[in-house]
Amino acid sequence: MNELPHWKDCVSKFLAAGFAPGTEVPHEWFHEKLCIPIPQDHTPYGVAKDAQLKYLADMQKVIEELLVEHQIALRSKPGFGYTYVHPKDQARWGYDKTVSAISKNMRKGVQRIVHTDTARLTAEESAAHANTLAKTAQLQSLLSRKPLRMGS
Numbered sequence: 048m049n050e051l052p053h054w055k056d057c058v059s060k061f062l063a064a065g066f067a068p069g070t071e072v073p074h075e076w077f078h079e080k081l082c083i084p085i086p087q088d089h090t091p092y093g094v095a096k097d098a099q100l101k102y103l104a105d106m107q108k109v110i111e112e113l114l115v116e117h118q119i120a121l122r123s124k125p126g127f128g129y130t131y132v133h134p135k136d137q138a139r140w141g142y143d144k145t146v147s148a149i150s151k152n153m154r155k156g157v158q159r160i161v162h163t164d165t166a167r168l169t170a171e172e173s174a175a176h177a178n179t180l181a182k183t184a185q186l187q188s189l190l191s192r193k194p195l196r197m198g199s
């Protein structure tokens with residue numbers, strides 16, 4: 048008997064359930080289909096943590112499989128579960144997530160560059176640092192330009 052991994056079985060059950068775009072699917076539904084019990088208050092910490100990590104890892108696989116193989120995007124709804132993103136909203140949501148991730152990483156990168164202990168650098172290292180700072184400023188300027196308009 049060739050049994051599917053639980054996450055693949057969950058994808059099949061999601062598709063079979065016939066959820067429509069806009070549907071909100073609770074974590075409980077995914078836990079059940081993934082065969083991962085929901086930790087309770089009395090669940091030992093280590094067991095609860097393992098279940099949480101397994102759930103997150105399996106959900107990443109479910110989300111990726113649904114998106115790549117079935118063009119279904121799931122958006123996390125904290126404290127509830129996931130929302131099946133309507134195709135008309137999917138490009139905008141993807142764009143917004145991309146811009147947000149780039150902005151967050153740009154801020155982190157700039158902090159690392161700006162807060163360098165330059166007093167410990169040699170003249171050559173200091174010149175390389177200044178060059179990196181200039182390139183980063185150019186990149187930041189490029190990224191901060193008015194973004195492409197994605198339909199309203």
